[in-house]
Amino acid sequence: MKANTAERDMRSPPEIARSVRAMIVSGDLRPGDHLSTIELANRFGVSRGPVREALRLLESRALVRILPRKGAFVNSLQDDEVGVTLEAREFIFAALAELAAERATRGNLLELRRKLQVLGKLASKPTTTANEFKLATYDYVQVLYGAAHNARLNQIMRDLSEGVGHAFGHLSMATQEMRSAEYEAYRDLTDAVAQRDRTKAYDLARRMHAAGVARARQLQAAIPAAVVEFKGRRRRSRLVAATT
Structure with a gap:
């Protein structure tokens, strides 16, 4: 059975990007958090391709940075x-x-x-x-x-x-x-x-x-828990907790 238009839109890269942005705004994702393409793909029920596109959209808005061989990370105001x-x-x-x-x-x-x-x-x-x-x-x-x-x-x-x-x-x-x-x-x-x-x-x-x-x-x-200086190490995000 084919997904209807609304279902497909909910899984599109722009919609995934909006959802991740909302998680950043709410504090569910904090500066320095690693954005796992696998965890995001599982959360939205898509392959990793649309997730990568969504992350590139967020990168173009300066909300995340994508580092070669390291992955995507949430930006902070200090970046x-x-x-x-x-x-x-x-x-x-x-x-x-x-x-x-x-x-x-x-x-x-x-x-x-x-x-x-x-x-x-x-x-x-x-x-x-x-x-x-x-x-x-x-x-x-x-x-x-x-x-x-x-x-x-x-x-x-x-x-x-x-x-x-x-x-x-x-x-x-x-x-x-x-x-x-x-x-x-x-x-x-x-x-x-x-x-x-x-x-x-x-x-x-x-x-x-x-x-x-x-x-x-x-x-x-002034909020130490929300500030992370990136040193090339992945820090586990709360994406898994958000999906349960």
């Missing part, structure tokens, strides 16, 4: 591949903010203010989770990117965020103090865009991105 990606993301985020300051319509600005109000309310609530706040920031930046009216830059930013942005973003918003700092940065950026101050919007966006990365790295480094 060079992640740093290069975040550097590119910082400049593109700043460029989009600058363009938004120049091109935002009145409707764009009103929507930015509405999204900012949501961020402010969440930042003031002690019960807000990092993930809730992160999702609200995604709503805000989608409006900001749209206000730049540059589809190509918008897509590049989406591609960059698909990996490291989604996987590590919540680390920069883990505490209420961090979320308050993030909200204040978004408030200042919104004011700069509304004032049509391109230079200020660009500079604020760069500093804001850099500060968020610094907070995320600081938090990750």
Whole structure:
């Protein structure tokens, strides 16, 4: 009996990549963990071919690194591949903010203010989770990117965020103090865009991105169990436990 389309899609390389990324975001897979193609193939009921393709997709998003004769490993914020990606993301985020300051319509600005109000309310609530706040920031930046009216830059930013942005973003918003700092940065950026101050919007966006990365790295480094310096040795991941 042939599998239906939905069943085949669940086993496709992009779907496997999304599932593994979710495991990285949730902490089920930690920086330095070895990603066994055999264990992943067993988990998803596929051959090792689709798993290898999925891992290459994750590598292109800087979430994993594939080492010859050693295998694939989950990246951390301290890894060079992640740093290069975040550097590119910082400049593109700043460029989009600058363009938004120049091109935002009145409707764009009103929507930015509405999204900012949501961020402010969440930042003031002690019960807000990092993930809730992160999702609200995604709503805000989608409006900001749209206000730049540059589809190509918008897509590049989406591609960059698909990996490291989604996987590590919540680390920069883990505490209420961090979320308050993030909200204040978004408030200042919104004011700069509304004032049509391109230079200020660009500079604020760069500093804001850099500060968020610094907070995320600081938090990750403060959790010894989640930080692994790769020395060419495989460390058993929790994939087997996840499948039982």
